Amino acid sequence: MFSVTPEEFQSNWKPKFFVIFAGQALSLFGSGLVQFALVWYLTQQTGSATILATATLVAMLPQIFLGPFVGALVDRWNRRLMMIAADGAIALATLVLAGLFWAGWVQVWHIYVILLIRSLGGTFHWPAMSASTALMVPKEHLARVAGMQQTLHGLVSMVAPPTGAVLLGLMTTQGVLAIDVVTAVFAILPLVWIAIPQPVRLQEEQGGQRTSYWQDLKEGFTYVAAWPGLLGILVMAVLINFLLTPTSSLMPLLVTKHFGLGALELGLTDTLWGVGMIAGGALLGVWGGFRRRIVTTLLGIIGIGIGIVMTGLAPANLFWLALVGMAVAGLMGPIANGPLHAILQATVRPEMQGRVMSLINSAAIAMTPLSLAVAGPVSDAVGIRTWYVFGGVFCLLMGVAAFFVPAIMNVENNHSSTPTLEPSVPTASVLD
Known part of the structure; x- marks a missing residue:
């Protein structure tokens, strides 16, 4: 696999970073469409507040309980490959759900499972992208990039729901889900072709042995506490x-x-x-x-x-x-x-x-x-x-x-x- 140092990437960072950023923005918009489409489907089909609340809780569980454990893996594994795998898993899960809708076999528990998988993918993707951004963007520009990301989230939160409503009036639920799969592909392609800097582990810098996963996990808690x-x-x-x-x-x-x-x-x-x-x-x-x-x-x-x-x-x-x-x-x-x-x-x-x-x-x-x-x-x-x-x-x-x-x-x-x-x-x- 090709590799690049932070210094090499940052020497001409804007074209490469913003191609990745654009792909992630499209994927985020697609996720907003899926969220609206699934909430609307559950509302129309069940009218149950309990089912809607359960769907929300299911989507939170991986981030709440697995986040710290996933973080240690993010720091051990190749972050670029992790983002590709996470986006790919989310797209595949959404494609399976679209197939269930198309066949008329979808059940509420199917939606719960897909929401869980999508959330799990996001639990890997977000820290990997956030940590990679710190190596791709010069420190003096990090706050500005963070501002752009905040603007993006605001735009998606405003535009995705009405767009989803319009699309549901023009096509089936599986059609909306298929759009998300396409946007995920646009997020993956830049990651395939653009090398992203990886951190050098402190132990490797000092010529020490590679630590175990559990040592890394404990080190994360200790680092924050200290x-x-x-x-x-x-x-x-x-x-x-x-x-x-x-x-x-x-x-x-x-x-x-x-x-x-x-x-x-x-x-x-x-x-x-x-x-x-x-x-x-x-x-x-x-x-x-x-x-x-x-x-x-x-x-x-x-x-x-x-x-x-x-x-x-x-x-x-x-x-x-x-x-x-x-x-x-x-x-x-x-x-x-x-x-x-x-x-x-x-x-x-x-x-x-x-x-x-x-x-x-x-x-x-x-x-x-x-x-x-x-x-x-x-x-x-x-x-x-x-x-x-x-x-x-x-x-x-x-x-x-x-x-x-x-x-x-x-x-x-x-x-x-x-x-x-x-x-x-x-x-x-x-x-x-």
Whole structure:
């Protein structure tokens, strides 16, 4: 297999990276179409909230429970081949499901299985792509690239559902699924022809023996635990996801019960949030953020908190204020997430990034079912707006407080002094 060093790739990185980026963008759009098509099918065929909730949970399980374990594999295996295999597995699973639809044999459990396989593929693909980006893109451009990625996600979240609805009016469900297979091919082809840099493992650099998988897994946990700034970021990510995830699920009730409005206004909240996200990603892509990326991230977190508080405090006769709040929250999302992602890509050792990215992502996603389970009863007891106000204020205060935590503020500066971790004997406690 051909290989390339980070320095060789970065000498002319833009044409190669953006060809890969374009392929991944098409695949992401195809995935958005599949998500809409399957949710619509389950809604039309079953009308069951339990089935829809189960489908959502099934899609989360691999990321929650397998993420940290997959991260160690991402750092051991060839990341380019891993992305090709992940995209290929997702495409093959989708093709099988399209065949089941075409034959008229599809059952709900078939959809669950395919969702599980697609999620498993994504669990491998995301950390591999994220860690590879850190080696393909010069450090000074990482925040801008992260802004472009945030803009892409915002566009897909806005464009894919209505496009899926139009396509379902023109063709069958299997036709929509087939489109996703084609977009996956466009994602795979650049990866086949473009060499992607691979990290040099520290032990190999020092002439040591290759460590075992279980040693690598333990090293990932130890690496995060031994770095106070990184650990602080992990705690913040978990708390923010716990507090803000329910705001999306509670929005239909806020619009109907508090504002006394309907589906059109509910759609406007999603639209304004998406427009804000696109604008925030575009702003970050052009601006790049402050020189100290952590400052940009913390200001973004504060801005998200302000937007959520505005939404929760809006009186029943001032729905426009809630729309402004959602737009502000959407705008500040990329401002918070983009630089944070760039910090991790620029400061975490390249051969550790799969483990660190997967661990943080899994911990954050794991809060989703827990927060939804808590937010429902709490909102029923004290009011829907209370969760918005409390969550937004806590998010705002956490962003302000982080400015006074030296470990977090210096997270970009002290990575070189992070202790070098020697290979250790794996213990059962790693799996607990």
